Amino acid sequence: MAVPVNATRGQHVWYWCLRLICATGFIFLIGPIVIIVPISFSSGSFLSYPLPGFSMRWYDAVVEPFPWMFALENSLIVATTVTVVATALGTLAAYGLTRADFPGKPLVFGLLISPLAVPLVITALGLYFFFARIGLVQTHIGLIIAHVVLAVPFVVITVSATLKGFDWNLVRAAESLGAPPLAAFFQVTLPLILPGVLAGAVFAFVTSLDEVIVALFLSGPAQLTLPRQLFTGLRDQLDPSIVAIATLLIAFSIALLVVVEVLQWRSARQRSARAD
Amino acid sequence: MAVEPEVLVRFRDVEKTYDGRVNVVDRLNLEIRKGEFLTLLGPSGSGKTTILLMLAGFEAVTAGDIALNDRSLRNVPPFRRNMGIVFQNYALFPHKSVFQNVAFPLVQRRMSKPAVREKVEAALRMVDLTGLGDRRPNQLSGGQQQRVALARALVFQPEIVLMDEPLGALDKKLREQMQIEIKHLHEDLGMTVAYVTHDQGEALTMSDRVAIMNDGLIQQVGSPHQVYEEPANGFVANFIGENNSFEGRIESTSGNDCAVRLASGDIVRARSASPRGNGEAAALSLRPERLTIDPEGEGIANRFGATVVEVIYFGAHNRVRLAMAGRDDIIALAPAGPRSDALAPGDTVEVGWSPEHCRVLAPE
């Protein structure tokens, strides 16, 4: 945001104001995340600076089997299953949605992504009543189904977006060379849209891993997930082990950010390679 | 006696660098006269756009000064410079209708509604777009968008109109048509135009004067005829039109007429714009259409034997590649006719040109 050449004095002042706002905004966004990381290595139990010394004691608490490792295990089981199911269903649907027109297609698309627009509590409530009737409350399977509902729109959206730039002539070429439709899909289409599918899968995984409201409604003690335990910890007894787990999760999100950036970069490169 | 033309814009020792190391515009001294159509012509990256941006006030001038009507433009913000600009991609406002686009500068000047309507309609009539005022820019063809951009830049009667390759995005036919229309508008309205292009044909047909740029330096400023017929240096000669160039040494001079000995030992008579000394190295420039095959008549002091290497049919003329004077890349443009159509590779012919069409330039 360079000040324009030959700017008036008013413009100079205004641009400095804008820069100030932006600086505040960026510090505001990233500051809290950065500030809490060192606290997790504190040897004391106060959640503030200056740190009395360095220690890994809070990480020792985190690797205790209960509650954190138990919650982590649950979260991973649920999130992995959700990712597989949501990615499969979502990719299939996105493929169908872009392959041909059928009556009511916009409506169907709207319906498939509607879980994004409904506040989570409402979804949680509806599922809670529904699962209470069919006995799925406080089961892993119930939680997984609920998370698939929340995760699948992301897969549909990212894969549809990738397929929009897809050159269907490649499939026609494969079929003209004798590949049956299924083989054409697995050998031509899928490898080309893989970055989009993987990005959708990452979104699905994160959605499940980070979800707490539905988990509060639907899960019992046996389905304790990481976010649920974090929620309880934040509400009841705040101690640095929460900051330690938060730090680990921040490291994890940095890794995810890198993965998604690389995937997007690769699919963009593929697109531009085709355009040339 | 000719009156001294009035100067509208004066660049004085203007320099520009983006990175602090390379001057992309260097020692620029240029006048734009009131009412003239001045074209900046040069290869890509020669600094044409940069000059226009500095004039419009969007880029800072590193050194030197630009003056409009003898008043420095330093620190005058772009919106007070009163210059109409036609951008390369038109920069039409996509969210405004054609009418609103053209009305924009008038609205900024707080003109009354009826006056705005009248002026916009006149401007649209002028560029032949009557009735399209309600369309959005994206509902227009490339040529129509171009006209809207033109109308928008002209409607507020700016002192000078800047155009940066305004026809670059159009196809050849439309481009030629628009060239003529812009030229007519210029003649009818008598405005000053600074025009940027890297298309030499465009520069020659439209301009009153052409400034030829290379590497941030102005190589020559002059009328189209001057820059074509009397190129100031090898770059200009080669950049504009096709050129046969020879190298050699001055053998003798008489006034501006020189005799030049080529490496092959042949002597060529040519004309120089400035006095030259004997023994100086020199480059000769000869336009292909000035090189006649089987020359007849007086005044053709240079005559050589040549062998035809290749003949390419171009309809109205034949492009003949010749081997002569120790070279095999000499081009002649021969008007179509029984003689030139009959030429075939291997034929031996006589070629010639008169000294006034062959320029002596400083070697590069």
Next chain:
Amino acid sequence: MNAPAGIADGRKAGPADRSLEAKLRRAERRRSLNAFLLVAPLLAFIVVVFAGPILSLLYFSVDDPKLAEVMPRTAQIVDAWDGAELPGEEAYATLVEEIRTAYKARTVAAAAMRLNYEISGFRSMVMRTGRKIRRITGPPYKEALIGLDERWGDLAYWRAIKASAGPYTTRYLLAAVDLQRKWDGSIGAAPPERTIYIDYLKRTFWISFWVLACCIAIGYPMAFLIATSGKRWSRFLLVLVLLPFWTSLLVRTAAWVVLLQNEGIINDFLLYGGIVDEPLTLIFNRTGVYIAMVHILLPFLVLPLYAVMRNIPASQMRAAASLGARPVAAFLSVYLPQTLPGLGAGCILVFILALGFYITPALIGGAADQMLSYLIAEFATRTGNWGMASAIAILLLLSVAALYPVYRGLVRGGTFRFG
């Protein structure tokens, strides 16, 4: 073109052409069907597990089976009763009979709970009556019951029973907007101690509005900065927005809890710097909620805005300036309108997400900072009042749905479309 291809080249449209056309149409239909079959599994899944349950909330918000389940005959009799004056002996007799059986079967509590929604204190009254019901051995039941608790002689309690008779009721939906149906069927304001829901609704909108306003005020310049910076800078700044975006909501909330506490980092810093004398209360109040919500939602505004701004060429603003527009005018009439689609998308996203916020206010806000989602969770999981939870959920859902026309108006009302 309407004519079959055959006519165009002068041949008659023979049966062969028609069958070709039919074949093409059949192939087209097959393609459509195949495409639909691929979508079908997910569609079925979403309909059953998402759309169905959401729609069922409508049913649960009017469903009122409790009393009729536990005391079917009383419900029937009271339903037929006109409510003008105390019911007759038959009603009392049936009630005593059914309280007796229900008390023995331990089902009376559910009915008592339902009655308590109508008049608080009704629950304990029914439970006490149940405990003492053994004392009533024969008619007249009316006197006996009133003898046990004189409130049984109060018309209001019988009208409450009538209102709870089911099987359907509008009381939850009405209560969600601070209304109630009187015994005579007219609709009026709910008693003051129950008119809390509109306040919650207003507060939900109020908080969402200010969060959105802050997001726009900070996010617009940020997006502009990212979109107009050089390549390296813009990548770096974008990462600063994306990292919080990818970081777990709970982690970010945790960070704010740590920062905002009375003994937290911000207060320590302020005290140390001598800016304040005693710690500011930043947590368990509105300030904290605003700060944390803006932090969480800011990326949702910045990212769509950036996506739009990135595609606005610099020549647009230059053109405006060259045509004589002052910076403010150029911004308002050229730049801002072109960013409206992104701004609209970002605003709607932020606002809808804000309306549904639960976790952050629950952890950082105080009692007076809770939003509609909190009420829904309370009713559903703590008090087990499904009717009320559903009714408030519908209220929230309608609030969200009402925003879609606003959004579409915003994007289209700018009267332009690209592409």
